[in-house]
Amino acid sequence: MKKAILLDIDGTLVNTKRLLTPKTKEALLACERQGMLLVLASGRPTSGLLHLAKELKMNEYGGLLVSFNGAMVIDAKTKEVLFEKVIEPEVCQAVLEHLKQFRVYPMINRDEYMFVNHVYGCEVDVHGTKKNIVQYEAKGNDYLLCEIEDLAKFCTFPLHKILSAGDPNYLREHDAEMEKPFKERLNCSFTAPFYFEFMPKNVNKKEAIEFVLDDFHISKEDIIAFGDAQNDQEMIEMAGIGIAMGNADPSLKEKADFVTKSNDEDGIAYALSVLGIIDRS
Structure with a gap:
């Protein structure tokens, strides 16, 4: 077997x-x-x-x-x-709009690009060391980076997931609040202490x-x-x-x-x- x-x-x-x-x-x-x-x-x-x-x-x-x-x-x-x-575009936009009230760095991708609000000034604690989380994620996945002022308005296409990054302690304090409006529509979970992700339901x-x-x-x-x-x-x-x-x-x-x-x-x-x-x- x-x-x-x-x-x-x-x-x-x-x-x-x-x-x-x-x-x-x-x-x-x-x-x-x-x-x-x-x-x-x-x-x-x-x-x-x-x-x-x-x-x-x-x-x-x-x-x-x-x-x-x-x-x-x-x-x-x-x-x-x-x-x-995938997550349908209107749900993607709702998540990205919701995340604006939290101290997190959302990241979405399409083809070879990763779209973010800012490339710089995005330091979080990664395994005990402060790192630019946007560059860390882009480098690990061979993405080209592109800054977009308003990701919610920009995202008119479906996504496989929405990644949000932040300091581990902050995410642990706010993950329930971040997830709450989408609990019935999406799967939400930690994939690392500094990553909280939104994925298609089931x-x-x-x-x-x-x-x-x-x-x-x-x-x-x-x-x-x-x-x-x-x-x-x-x-x-x-x-x-x-x-x-x-x-x-x-x-x-x-x-x-x-x-x-x-x-x-x-x-x-x-x-x-x-x-x-x-x-x-």
Whole structure:
């Protein structure tokens, strides 16, 4: 029976420098050589997954790229879109108008561009260091930046998600208020301590993965999932073995079957060796 490994990206597959380490890379290549299917599942746009898919030779071995927290799924080898769901333009405009009253930095994307209110002066706490969050996000996903004075008026097209960024403590204090008008229409969740996202209703990584795994005839018992954040919970609970990273949100650790080492300690490779899937080294 074929097995699948589901991998969140930021805080899980890559370290805090957003790099795929040689040890983690080799562990996953070893799994692919055994015939296991890799699934990259992230809040990132598809463009932010392509270089990692290439490093993991998914264009040769095959696999799935789940982007925008499950709003889009593409075949890593053929680039065929297997699943897609969007937020309608009028709802996008309402969210962006609502966010104006909060101390957050909204970001939306279309094609190779990321549209923001300001490119500079957007510093937030990222893993204990102040960073320009707009440039941080654009660099990680290969976006060109474009300043737009009023995103709500500008956004006349559908979106896969709306990203808002802010200092972690501020977001924790205001996330319920930010979400309230859209709770019945959208999925809203943290994807990192400094990111709060708005996504199409009934879209999450788990739903998108279930939609496509039926075609691969893989049972839930043959799925291993790795994650670190709130938006990974459904995926972790769905898998036969759900693994939380050592750096994961405490609530996710409670839901996981196993807690491995952190993303800066090659936690994926460690867990795969503990499970006997790859050789210990």
